[in-house]
Amino acid sequence: MIIGIDIGTTNVKAVTVDDDMSVLITAERQNHLLSPYPGWSEHEPEAVLENVVSVLKDVLKRPDRESPIQAVVFSSAMHGWLAVDENGNALTNIWLWSDLRSDRYARDLRRDQKAPLIYRKTGVPIHAMSPLCKTLWCRSERPDIFSATYKILGIKEYVWLRLTGEYCSDLSLASATGLMDIGQNVWASEALGAAGIAEDRLPALVSPGYIKKLPEHYAEKFGLPVGLPLMIGASDGALANLGSGATETGHAALTIGTSAAIRIMTNTPLLDGQMRTFCYRLDEKRCIAGGASNNGTNALEWLRTGLFHSREQPDTFTHPAAEVLPGAEGLTFLPYLQGERAPIYDADARGTLHGLAHEHGQTHIIRAVMEGILYNMKYIAGALEAHFPIDTLHAGGGFSQNAFWVQMLADIFQKPIWVGDTNLDASLKGAIFFAREVLGLPKLQDDNKGKYIQPRPGYNDAYREGYDRFSQLAGRLHE
Numbered sequence: 001m002i003i004g005i006d007i008g009t010t011n012v013k014a015v016t017v018d019d020d021m022s023v024l025i026t027a028e029r030q031n032h033l034l035s036p037y038p039g040w041s042e043h044e045p046e047a048v049l050e051n052v053v054s055v056l057k058d059v060l061k062r063p064d065r066e067s068p069i070q071a072v073v074f075s076s077a078m079h080g081w082l083a084v085d086e087n088g089n090a091l092t093n094i095w096l097w098s099d100l101r102s103d104r105y106a107r108d109l110r111r112d113q114k115a116p117l118i119y120r121k122t123g124v125p126i127h128a129m130s131p132l133c134k135t136l137w138c139r140s141e142r143p144d145i146f147s148a149t150y151k152i153l154g155i156k157e158y159v160w161l162r163l164t165g166e167y168c169s170d171l172s173l174a175s176a177t178g179l180m181d182i183g184q185n186v187w188a189s190e191a192l193g194a195a196g197i198a199e200d201r202l203p204a205l206v207s208p209g210y211i212k213k214l215p216e217h218y219a220e221k222f223g224l225p226v227g228l229p230l231m232i233g234a235s236d237g238a239l240a241n242l243g244s245g246a247t248e249t250g251h252a253a254l255t256i257g258t259s260a261a262i263r264i265m266t267n268t269p270l271l272d273g274q275m276r277t278f279c280y281r282l283d284e285k286r287c288i289a290g291g292a293s294n295n296g297t298n299a300l301e302w303l304r305t306g307l308f309h310s311r312e313q314p315d316t317f318t319h320p321a322a323e324v325l326p327g328a329e330g331l332t333f334l335p336y337l338q339g340e341r342a343p344i345y346d347a348d349a350r351g352t353l354h355g356l357a358h359e360h361g362q363t364h365i366i367r368a369v370m371e372g373i374l375y376n377m378k379y380i381a382g383a384l385e386a387h388f389p390i391d392t393l394h395a396g397g398g399f400s401q402n403a404f405w406v407q408m409l410a411d412i413f414q415k416p417i418w419v420g421d422t423n424l425d426a427s428l429k430g431a432i433f434f435a436r437e438v439l440g441l442p443k444l445q446d447d448n449k450g451k452y453i454q455p456r457p458g459y460n461d462a463y464r465e466g467y468d469r470f471s472q473l474a475g476r477l478h479e
Helices: 047-062 103-111 117-120 131-141 143-146 154-162 189-195 216-222 236-244 297-307 319-323 362-385 401-413 428-439 457-478
Strands: 002-007 011-017 023-030 071-076 082-084 151-153 168-170 204-208 211-213 229-235 251-256 260-266 277-279 285-292 331-335 352-354 390-394 416-420 450-453
Touching: 002 047, 002 331, 002 428, 011 428, 047 131, 047 154, 047 211, 047 401, 071 103, 082 143, 082 154, 082 428, 103 117, 103 131, 117 189, 117 457, 131 143, 131 189, 143 189, 151 154, 151 390, 151 401, 154 216, 154 229, 154 260, 168 229, 168 457, 216 362, 229 236, 229 428, 236 260, 236 277, 236 285, 236 390, 236 401, 285 362, 297 362, 319 362, 319 401, 331 457, 362 401, 362 457, 401 416, 401 450, 401 457
Parallel strands: 002 071, 071 229, 168 204, 251 390, 390 416
Antiparallel strands: 002 011, 011 023, 082 151, 211 229, 251 260, 260 285, 277 285, 331 352, 416 450
């Protein structure tokens, strides 16, 4: 049996599966988002740790207690930043990928002549999401914290420290910090110099397949079994490609949850001359390249609760949009409610509802928001396809459970969409697959059951016109 744990932005999830990938038990806890100032996004580290331990305890209560746990493998959101002192005590909250406090420093560095070299070394576009830029902010704005900092960690590294006593970062998660050389798999001296830190302020780099048995001291402290095999795992984005089956040439994983991303898998780093896309590690031999958006289902949730104050549940709120023709009758939505990452990397970008007229009602706006989120993904995909043609998309994240929205995706991209028939989160599923690889277990024949959603050619013209409007509006942000 294998246990997978995903430390996400919204929730911490866990699952226990048996040898044929049958789900035995699941657990979930919600993370509480803190925003003490505009643009700040944080988690309290001990609260997240408590959620991890809680879900782990829950899924250890499996029906078959006789079968041994072969590994507890971790997936985690990227770009988190946390300072700890020499005793491992947190000096800050976890600053999340969506935290924009370091935007001014990111803009300055992006204009610096060192920026292209740092990008070529690290594969991480220079943006406020990056722990590199968060480090710059802390050094300048909170020198008291910076001087007291023994190590800079992410949330998974903090959890690993509290469970094992080790300062470790897996290559996958470390490659998303903007501080690691993705070609050499070492901390990048160029980025460290820009951040003003030495390598000893960072955790040791280890393989994502690194396993540590839970020491007795920590097992007793948290009420967990002694010797439980913990595998450090990888980032949620890289593992989502594994979990969705997007591992072959021409196949891309498109995930829309709170945020959104499109990613391909490559054997060597793939970089963009305009610094529009990222390239992170899955492990020593594989990379993922793509682009991420700050704005996914959170835009629909803003519309449902913040603007319409709707009592409809999220899964039924979008149903009336089917009554509106493709293209939303000329209404276009730019979903930049929280600034944007790829491909514009502008924390000051803001959402736009363009073309609003008297004949438009709530249903038009709902459809325009749904289309706008997908147009944005196509806009990001354009930067990726300049280097790597895509012929098939693998849908993942919460949106993939909405058949109407997935069909819209196929029609907008005019590409087939693969949708797995499992309710298991793609990152969790990928973590399980990865652990099986590391443990040398045989590949399952039914790793990816599902179906293809085919594009409907008759919808191409309307969506092409809608996308042209979107790309023109988004293009003005570059001017």
